Amino acid sequence: xxxxxxxxxxxxxxxxxxxxxxxxxxxxxxxxxxxxxxxxxxxxxxxxxxxxxxxxxxxxxxxxxxxxxxxxxxxxxxxxxxxxxxxxxxxxxxxxxxxxxxxxxxxxxxxxxxxxxxxxxxxxxxxxxxxxxxxxxxxxxxxxxxxxxxxxxxxxxxxxxxxxxxxxxxxxxxxxxxxxxxxxxxxxxxxxxxxxxxxxxxxxxxxxxxxxxxxxxxxxxxxxxxxxxxxxxxxxxxxxxxxxxxxxxxxxxxxxxxxxxxxxxxxxxxxxxxxxxxxxxxxxxxxxxxxxxxxxxxxxxxxxxxxxxxxxxxxxxxxxxxxxxxxxxxxxxxxxxxxxxxxxxxxxxxxxxxxxxxxxxxxxxxxxxxxxxxxxxxxxxxxxxxxxxxxxxxxxxxxxxxxxxxxxxxxxxxxxxxxxxxxxxxxxxxxxxxxxxxxxxxxxxxxxxxxxxxxxxxxxxxxxxxxxxxxxxxxxxxxxxxxxxxxxxxxxxxxxxxxxxxxxxxxxxxxx
Amino acid sequence: xxxxxxxxxxxxxxxxxxxxxxxxxxxxxxxxxxxxxxxxxxxxxxxxxxxxxxxxxxxxxxxxxxxxxxxxxxxxxxxxxxxxxxxxxxxxxxxxxxxxxxxxxxxxxxxxxxxxxxxxxxxxxxxxxxxxxxxxxxxxxxxxxxxxxxxxxxxxxxxxxxxxxxxxxxxxxxxxxxxxxxxxxxxxxxxxxxxxxxxxxxxxxxxxxxxxxxxxxxxxxxxxxxxxxxxxxxxxxxxxxxxxxxxxxxxxxxxxxxxxxxxxxxxxxxxxxxxxxxxxxxxxxxxxxxxxxxxxxxxxxxxxxxxxxxxxxxxxxxxxxxxxxxxxxxxxxxxxxxxxxxxxxxxxxxxxxxxxxxxxxxxxxxxxxxxxxxxxxxxxxxxxxxxxxxxxxxxxxxxxxxxxxxxxxxxxxxxxxxx
Numbered sequence: 001x002x003x004x005x006x007x008x009x010x011x012x013x014x015x016x017x018x019x020x021x022x023x024x025x026x027x028x029x030x031x032x033x034x035x036x037x038x039x040x041x042x043x044x045x046x047x048x049x050x051x052x053x054x055x056x057x058x059x060x061x062x063x064x065x066x067x068x069x070x071x072x073x074x075x076x077x078x079x080x081x082x083x084x085x086x087x088x089x090x091x092x093x094x095x096x097x098x099x100x101x102x103x104x105x106x107x108x109x110x111x112x113x114x115x116x117x118x119x120x121x122x123x124x125x126x127x128x129x130x131x132x133x134x135x136x137x138x139x140x141x142x143x144x145x146x147x148x149x150x151x152x153x154x155x156x157x158x159x160x161x162x163x164x165x166x167x168x169x170x171x172x173x174x175x176x177x178x179x180x181x182x183x184x185x186x187x188x189x190x191x192x193x194x195x196x197x198x199x200x201x202x203x204x205x206x207x208x209x210x211x212x213x214x215x216x217x218x219x220x221x222x223x224x225x226x227x228x229x230x231x232x233x234x235x236x237x238x239x240x241x242x243x244x245x246x247x248x249x250x251x252x253x254x255x256x257x258x259x260x261x262x263x264x265x266x267x268x269x270x271x272x273x274x275x276x277x278x279x280x281x282x283x284x285x286x287x288x289x290x291x292x293x294x295x296x297x298x299x300x301x302x303x304x305x306x307x308x309x310x311x312x313x314x315x316x317x318x319x320x321x322x323x324x325x326x327x328x329x330x331x332x333x334x335x336x337x338x339x340x341x342x343x344x345x346x347x348x349x350x351x352x353x354x355x356x357x358x359x360x361x362x363x364x365x366x367x368x369x370x371x372x373x374x375x376x377x378x379x380x381x382x383x384x385x386x387x388x389x390x391x392x393x394x395x396x397x398x399x400x401x402x403x404x405x406x407x408x409x410x411x412x413x414x415x416x417x418x419x420x421x422x423x424x425x426x427x428x429x430x431x432x433x434x435x436x437x438x439x440x441x442x443x444x445x446x447x448x449x450x451x452x453x454x455x456x457x458x459x460x461x462x463x464x465x466x467x468x469x470x471x472x473x474x475x476x477x478x479x480x481x482x483x484x485x486x487x488x489x490x491x492x493x494x495x496x497x498x499x500x501x502x503x504x505x506x507x508x509x510x511x512x
Numbered sequence: 513x514x515x516x517x518x519x520x521x522x523x524x525x526x527x528x529x530x531x532x533x534x535x536x537x538x539x540x541x542x543x544x545x546x547x548x549x550x551x552x553x554x555x556x557x558x559x560x561x562x563x564x565x566x567x568x569x570x571x572x573x574x575x576x577x578x579x580x581x582x583x584x585x586x587x588x589x590x591x592x593x594x595x596x597x598x599x600x601x602x603x604x605x606x607x608x609x610x611x612x613x614x615x616x617x618x619x620x621x622x623x624x625x626x627x628x629x630x631x632x633x634x635x636x637x638x639x640x641x642x643x644x645x646x647x648x649x650x651x652x653x654x655x656x657x658x659x660x661x662x663x664x665x666x667x668x669x670x671x672x673x674x675x676x677x678x679x680x681x682x683x684x685x686x687x688x689x690x691x692x693x694x695x696x697x698x699x700x701x702x703x704x705x706x707x708x709x710x711x712x713x714x715x716x717x718x719x720x721x722x723x724x725x726x727x728x729x730x731x732x733x734x735x736x737x738x739x740x741x742x743x744x745x746x747x748x749x750x751x752x753x754x755x756x757x758x759x760x761x762x763x764x765x766x767x768x769x770x771x772x773x774x775x776x777x778x779x780x781x782x783x784x785x786x787x788x789x790x791x792x793x794x795x796x797x798x799x800x801x802x803x804x805x806x807x808x809x810x811x812x813x814x815x816x817x818x819x820x821x822x823x824x825x826x827x828x829x830x831x832x833x834x835x836x837x838x839x840x841x842x843x844x845x846x847x848x849x850x851x852x853x854x855x856x857x858x859x860x861x862x863x864x865x866x867x868x869x870x871x872x873x874x875x876x877x878x879x880x881x882x883x884x885x886x887x888x889x890x891x892x893x894x895x896x897x898x899x900x901x902x903x904x905x906x907x908x909x910x911x912x913x914x915x916x917x918x919x920x921x922x923x924x925x926x927x928x929x930x931x
Binding site for chain 1: 559565572637676685696697699713716720772776814816907
């Protein structure tokens with residue numbers, strides 16, 4: 001496997017480069033211009049086969065699609081400066097405006113072009129971390145100020161970060177870590193060592209201490225007499241020999257996995273910061289807002305409660321801004337603005353989870369891709385139709401695919417007897433009674449069958465069908481010795497059942 | 513003529529039965545259209561491989577609807593298309609739901625794929641570090657690892673550590689993996705913890721039962737013989753002609769409808785056809801409508817009904833007496849009270865079937881052995897012999913139906929049962 005120098009860092013560097021508008025990368029500019037020439041030609045069908053990027057197969061040059069896609073804006077900006085009078089007030093926003101204006105001049109968005117599609121999908125992928133984290137500047141600033149003050153004063157401290165999943169906590173922590181390193185280098189302080197632990201990977205909760213120790217060069221690991229925790233405590237209780245001691249930045253992700261019944265580990269971890277000669281900065285990340293209050297009461301008494309920074313769920317404007325940031329680096333407009341808006345609105349109303357928003361956008365892209373490919377079969381050599389961007393209906397289809405539960409579809413496609421069983425269950429559990437035996441359900445089932453002159457299935461078949469519905473998660477069956485005494489309850493909402501079966505008049509009358 | 517057909521009949525029987533047992537053959541026509549689940553799944557996985565991005569999908573549907581079969585089809589196609597850039601890891605929720613087991617199994621399969629030595633003594637930590645390192649290496653080599661998690665809802669029990677580690681590893685740029693979960697529970701993704709659910713990409717492919725046209729197409733695909741030289745020429749055309757006649761018959765459509773009203777998955781259709789084909793008359797070598805009718809009745813058996821149908825007249829009398837006692841609101845009755853009722857009937861209706869006590873006791877034993885009646889459970893009261901309370905294990909309608917289809921049930925019994 002060839003050694004690729006820092007695959008994760010190279011795309012970021014190039015993005016940073018374009019932000020600062022450093023002109024350079026002649027080689028990539030050459031590739032860009034010859035690509036653009038080909039794209040401007042009318043026969044779009046040749047593009048995918050003859051660009052130099054595609055013919056490259058070795059992994060080294062595989063990275064170039066990212067570089068190309070990212071560094072195009074440099075030449076785009078140059079061209080804009082040449083073409084128009086170029087008042088670039090703020091590079092980001094005007095780039096978007098000018099790009100839409102120069103759509104005819106610039107490379108067109110062609111959904112059939114695999115390269116473009118790949119670039120857009122990558123820009124929207126969850127794993128691609130953008131260089132600047134937008135909409136979290138406030139929180140990041142607070143955290144980095146805290147870290148800086150600790151490092152300046154050579155004091156230990158603890159911080160607790162909470163928020164729903166998908167709100168950018170781990171991402172911000174990465175940025176803070178880098179910033180702390182950069183700042184320490186600038187300020188001339190010794191660089192702090194960082195220990196980043198994801199607590200789900202620990203087999204025992206006390207392993208976190210050995211992980212922290214493992215990074216500490218001064219301690220000797222092969223000390224069998226005392227546990228890692230005791231070693232750490234002794235380390236922090238004595239004055240250090242070296243005058244300039246390094247600070248240790250500990251980032252504990254998914255901290256609630258450390259909670260045990262006696263809350264010992266969590267306490268000890270935070271108490272490490274209270275020891276007299278402690279030099280660790282502890283940042284804990286979790287989902288629960290009141291973790292500090294609930295699980296660390298002792299710290300309050302010791303007056304060293306951790307600082308709490310809450311990462312709120314994203315609002316509609318924030319989601320929209322983040323999506324636009326990610327897409328602005330590309331030279332073409334793939335999404336209609338109202339499509340992005342409706343995605344942001346729906347996701348922020350549901351959970352405010354950024355991952356979901358990105359997922360929905362990628363799903364909408366795929367719908368567009370399938371549509372574009374479908375039209376290829378009809379017209380293989382025809383000219384490219386007018387810009388097929390992701391419109392509202394693509395986004396709505398993607399939203400319904402993500403947010404709709406499959407229950408309604410499944411109930412509609414169940415065989416008739418199973419639908420009757422579901423119907424009788426809905427009727428049975430309408431009142432206060434929430435579970436019945438199979439025999440009682442069978443009675444209701446027989447009533448419905450009799451009222452509509454359908455031959456009912458026997459009790460064995462009935463029990464089998466109830467088991468099938470249990471497997472699917474529509475009913476819930478308990479275990480009992482006697483088959484007929486097993487208790488049944490409904491797992492699905494009655495409203496869903498009514499909605500699913502409303503087309504069929506027979507069930508509509510039944511459920512009345 | 514007779515001797516010639518028989519080997520061909522057996523050969524055709526074997527051919528059809530072989531087809532029915534091969535899931536990839538069965539699911540090919542269902543996967544042909546571009547809108548099918550096969551093409552959707554293939555599109556998602558192949559774009560993930562070619563673009564090198566991570567993805568996760570759930571396949572949902574009732575048991576027997578072909579989820580694993582379609583996945584095998586897609587996996588086979590992908591391994592052909594991209595021979596060196598795909599490796600497949602399979603886990604099953606019933607076997608590997610424990611985190612230790614799961615990590616060990618993943619490590620073992622990865623070692624097998626890449627010809628490394630696997631040590632059984634490796635601990636959980638070492639296994640998970642190995643997996644993370646392998647994911648990174650495969651990501652650098654642009655090789656995609658496809659994780660197939662069968663019985664996905666079983667992995668969602670407990671701390672969900674395996675799911676979290678897999679999905680978290682996919683959040684980083686360095687790994688290239690696809691996680692495909694197969695489950696029959698529709699709310700499988702609601703079972704996930706919120707952290708795991710946030711990392712899961714919410715793509716679901718629902719496996720619904722095929723439509724009527726698809727079923728008709730499938731029937732033809734499975735049952736028509738190919739016109740190649742291994743079969744005598746006239747036989748093939750006669751066979752296919754007969755199949756066409758049967759499938760266009762309305763009675764056959766009724767049979768199918770009865771079958772689908774109970775269970776509309778592809779699996780139950782395959783079982784039905786298998787039974788019908790196995791009943792093929794080897795003399796003529798052709799299928800007939802009666803084969804399908806017999807197959808349906810063998811699939812939708814009612815054991816209690818058959819038990820009643822096989823009872824003797826005395827046993828029927830005893831059952832009717834018990835039913836009458838139940839109707840009279842006597843919830844607990846024993847042999848003595850049933851015998852009393854029997855005597856009352858005999859006295860009032862002067863029936864000719866009256867048997868002595870010991871014969872009746874043997875009849876009770878027969879009924880108990882066949883599980884048509886049983887002793888009720890009662891705690892704290894130890895009564896023996898004839899004083900133990902009994903109850904019926906069949907419902908009134910089953911009794912009624914059984915008696916009506918009985919070969920020689922006396923009419924008076926039906927009358928007695930009705931009021």
